[in-house]
Amino acid sequence: MELVDHLRDERNKAQFDVEAMKVVWAGSPQELQLCDRMANLVANHPAFEKLKRPMLVRKELFKNSLRKAAYARKLVIDLGLSEEEAKWLRFYIDEPTYPDLHWGMFIPAIEGQGSEEQKEKWLPLSRNMQIIGCYAQTEMGHGSNVQGLETTATFDAQQDHFIIHSPTLTSTKWWPGGLGKVSTHAVVYARLIVNGEFHGVHGWYNYYSFSFFLYLEDHSPLPGITVGDVGLKFGNGAYNTMDNGLLRFHHVRIPRNQMLMRVSQVSREGKYMQCDDVPRQLIYGTMVSVRQTIVAMVSRTLSRAVCIATRYSALRRQHSSSSLVVPCFLMIDYQSQQSRLFPLLASAYAFKFVGEWLKWLYTDVKQRLEANDFSTLPEAHASTAGLKSLTTSATVDGIEECMKLCGGDGYLVSSGLPELFAVSVPACTYEGDNTVLMLQVARFVVKTVSEVGYKEPLGTSSYIRRLNTLLHNNCLVQTGEDWVKGDRIVEAFEARAARMAVTCTQHLAKFQDPEQGFSELSADLVEVAVAHCQLIVVSKFVEKLAQDIPGKGVKEALEVLCYVYALFLVHKHQGDFLVTGYLTPKQASLANRQLRILYSRLRPNAIALVDAFNHTDHYLSSVVGRYDGNVYPNLYQAAFNDPFNDSHVPDGYHQYIHPILNQTLAKL
Ligand SMILES: CCCCCCCCCCCCCC(=O)SCCNC(=O)CCNC(=O)[C@H](O)C(C)(C)COP(=O)(O)OP(=O)(O)OC[C@H]1O[C@@H](n2cnc3c(N)ncnc32)[C@H](O)[C@@H]1OP(=O)(O)O
Numbered sequence: 001m002e003l004v005d006h007l008r009d010e011r012n013k014a015q016f017d018v019e020a021m022k023v024v025w026a027g028s029p030q031e032l033q034l035c036d037r038m039a040n041l042v043a044n045h046p047a048f049e050k051l052k053r054p055m056l057v058r059k060e061l062f063k064n065s066l067r068k069a070a071y072a073r074k075l076v077i078d079l080g081l082s083e084e085e086a087k088w089l090r091f092y093i094d095e096p097t098y099p100d101l102h103w104g105m106f107i108p109a110i111e112g113q114g115s116e117e118q119k120e121k122w123l124p125l126s127r128n129m130q131i132i133g134c135y136a137q138t139e140m141g142h143g144s145n146v147q148g149l150e151t152t153a154t155f156d157a158q159q160d161h162f163i164i165h166s167p168t169l170t171s172t173k174w175w176p177g178g179l180g181k182v183s184t185h186a187v188v189y190a191r192l193i194v195n196g197e198f199h200g201v202h203g204w205y206n207y208y209s210f211s212f213f214l215y216l217e218d219h220s221p222l223p224g225i226t227v228g229d230v231g232l233k234f235g236n237g238a239y240n241t242m243d244n245g246l247l248r249f250h251h252v253r254i255p256r257n258q259m260l261m262r263v264s265q266v267s268r269e270g271k272y273m274q275c276d277d278v279p280r281q282l283i284y285g286t287m288v289s290v291r292q293t294i295v296a297m298v299s300r301t302l303s304r305a306v307c308i309a310t311r312y313s314a315l316r317r318q319h320s321s322s323s324l325v326v327p328c329f330l331m332i333d334y335q336s337q338q339s340r341l342f343p344l345l346a347s348a349y350a351f352k353f354v355g356e357w358l359k360w361l362y363t364d365v366k367q368r369l370e371a372n373d374f375s376t377l378p379e380a381h382a383s384t385a386g387l388k389s390l391t392t393s394a395t396v397d398g399i400e401e402c403m404k405l406c407g408g409d410g411y412l413v414s415s416g417l418p419e420l421f422a423v424s425v426p427a428c429t430y431e432g433d434n435t436v437l438m439l440q441v442a443r444f445v446v447k448t449v450s451e452v453g454y455k456e457p458l459g460t461s462s463y464i465r466r467l468n469t470l471l472h473n474n475c476l477v478q479t480g481e482d483w484v485k486g487d488r489i490v491e492a493f494e495a496r497a498a499r500m501a502v503t504c505t506q507h508l509a510k511f512q513d514p515e516q517g518f519s520e521l522s523a524d525l526v527e528v529a530v531a532h533c534q535l536i537v538v539s540k541f542v543e544k545l546a547q548d549i550p551g552k553g554v555k556e557a558l559e560v561l562c563y564v565y566a567l568f569l570v571h572k573h574q575g576d577f578l579v580t581g582y583l584t585p586k587q588a589s590l591a592n593r594q595l596r597i598l599y600s601r602l603r604p605n606a607i608a609l610v611d612a613f614n615h616t617d618h619y620l621s622s623v624v625g626r627y628d629g630n631v632y633p634n635l636y637q638a639a640f641n642d643p644f645n646d647s648h649v650p651d652g653y654h655q656y657i658h659p660i661l662n663q664t665l666a667k668l
């Protein structure tokens with residue numbers, strides 16, 4: 001049977017080479033080929049069916065996710081997949097499960113914080129999955145506040161042991177993924193006590209990680225350990241495939257050599273030693289690594305929601321303003337729909353490119369750390385924290401907007417959007433609450449501004465070197481066309497970020513107690529951090545355009561996306577640009593007018609731009625976002641696939657409806 005492509009006309013409008021854009025989106029021809037192979041492997045394997053997921057109760061759902069993870073492991077072994085291939089396989093299975101934490105946090109924690117000897121011992125076991133680990137840092141009473149952790153690790157020199165203990169209810173480890181039911185091991189963060197002394201009790205660095213067994217061979221917890229799941233989470237299906245756990249210790253003994261010993265060590269005699277030249281911030285290194293991974297992945301999440309909303313918008317017709325009866329307008333042709341949808345499409349591309357850059361930065365930092373060069377760690381911390389915060393918040397808001405852009409059908413689970421939203425929301429909290437992370441960025445920016453004159457700003461903050469120019473030279477835009485020039489756009493974002501940072505730094509200087517000032521000005525400081533991070537995203541997009549980009553019309557299409565992203569932000573945050581005095585109201589309104597022109601230039605390419613994400617229908621799992629656009633018959637069928645429609649007589653009908661109809665309620 002010939003397949004009808006209901007989006008064919010839209011695809012024919014494309015003004016660029018979609019196959020070439022697929023390569024740009026994937027990062028390289030090799031990446032495209034790799035992702036395509038893994039996506040199709042998952043899509044064509046019945047074990048990875050996921051449409052019924054939201055209908056399952058927790059225990060069935062969890063068992064189902066264990067089954068999928070086991071199949072995935074089997075595929076990795078049978079097909080001899082590399083770690084990179086296995087990572088993409090997990091990604092396309094699209095179900096948060098214990099391997100995410102095992103590979104994403106447990107192994108990186110050992111790699112970053114273990115001594116050479118410890119790495120030699122634990123990494124092969126972990127990579128072969130002979131042990132399964134999780135990352136147990138957060139406690140019931142202490143999430144953002146890592147300094148407040150209460151779990152203790154007391155050294156017993158006589159027996160050469162640490163005694164791990166949860167002294168209070170609030171010291172219960174709380175939330176770690178994979179901990180609740182599956183992990184055999186955990187990297188646990190605890191306060192170190194040697195010879196009765198807390199180490200660095202007033203500093204921020206008095207927490208150390210330990211890796212050890214949680215279970216006996218029959219999978220009952222070791223004596224002294226209480227472990228379980230924290231309970232049902234938001235959304236059907238969604239993150240409930242993960243066993244986020246709780247963990248308490250009652251004087252549990254572990255051998256001394258299970259303290260991860262790269263940053264500091266405790267000798268057999270009970271001597272505490274700080275390793276030379278290794279900054280204590282390295283204890284936080286795993287978080288830096290995962291924040292980078294989150295940024296690298298988040299563009300795909302947003303692209304998925306945007307792909308669904310764009311395809312549905314290009315199919316569904318509503319009335320025109322002149323005739324309320326005849327449906328003639330495609331939703332995508334409403335200016336108001338474009339002004340909500342296209343900035344999200346542009347954001348997906350912007351986040352992809354900034355994610356690539358961050359990966360480069362992180363790889364560079366990692367190499368330096370291995371050579372004991374810690375000079376770029378503050379920049380890596382600020383950039384990973386800030387971009388994790390900026391991109392996950394925008395993505396989660398974007399998914400919600402995509403749901404609304406699809407009207408009522410977006411709210412149906414079969415649209416794929418509700419579950420995507422539910423599974424993505426916690427990204428604003430895990431791996432650091434987004435506001436808390438932005439405050440870290442603000443500290444970094446304010447510190448950089450305060451040090452001008454005696455310390456050279458580097459990397460993403462190098463614009464602060466030109467503080468004088470940025471504070472005093474206002475925007476030169478005179479026409480709408482002036483707004484579509486890369487260097488002009490970047491300069492506008494630099495000026496806004498610099499001016500906001502300087503104002504906040506000056507306000508902070510008026511407080512006698514800097515911490516009190518920081519606390520009172522924290523809302524403004526978050527805005528400073530947002531301005532700094534948006535500058536990074538815009539400038540990395542502009543830098544991307546300066547590269548050689550092959551393919552007919554590809555660069556031009558990307559230019560439109562870049563300016564849509566930037567000018568949408570200028571419009572949304574025009575208050576910042578105006579209050580800082582960088583823009584006049586006329587220039588702000590020229591930016592908005594130019595934005596409308598850019599939307600009309602983007603319009604013919606919209607479907608091709610989402611096709612370039614190369615998402616399979618399996619990955620999208622959305623009736624309204626299907627590649628062939630054959631929405632309505634499938635929407636109708638999806639309603640009847642719901643087990644609720646198996647019978648006309650639902651449970652309870654005879655019991656609770658008949659008495660009303662028959663007026664026999666008194667018998668109830
Ligand atoms: C395929 C799919 C893959 C998926 C992948 C995996 C799945 C993922 C699933 C998700 C699973 C979710 C898993 C989870 O959720 S795991 C748990 C995650 N938890 C958090 O993220 C906690 C958030 N809190 C913190 O990070 C800290 O407490 C903060 C940072 C807020 C304050 O901290 P503190 O109060 O102690 O410090 P300070 O502010 O006095 O600053 C002191 C100094 O330290 C520097 N500093 C601070 N932090 C860092 C750092 N990181 N690297 C380098 N440096 C750092 C800082 O700049 C300052 O430097 P200076 O100014 O003195 O020079």
Ligand SMILES: Cc1cc2nc3c(=O)[nH]c(=O)nc-3n(C[C@H](O)[C@H](O)[C@H](O)COP(=O)(O)OP(=O)(O)OC[C@H]3O[C@@H](n4cnc5c(N)ncnc54)[C@H](O)[C@@H]3O)c2cc1C
Pocket residue numbers: 101135136137138141142143144145174175176177239244426429430431432433434435436439522
């Ligand atoms: C799905 C999921 C998976 C997780 N996986 C893991 C895991 O594998 N391992 C692990 O160790 N942890 C894990 N966590 C825990 C996670 O890291 C914490 O939830 C996170 O760090 C935030 O801490 P909190 O929940 O205590 O929030 P809180 O810190 O209590 O924050 C609550 C509110 O207070 C505000 N706030 C807090 N501190 C400040 C401040 N200093 N200044 C201004 N505002 C502030 C925040 O902005 C937020 O609005 C997971 C959490 C979730 C939801």
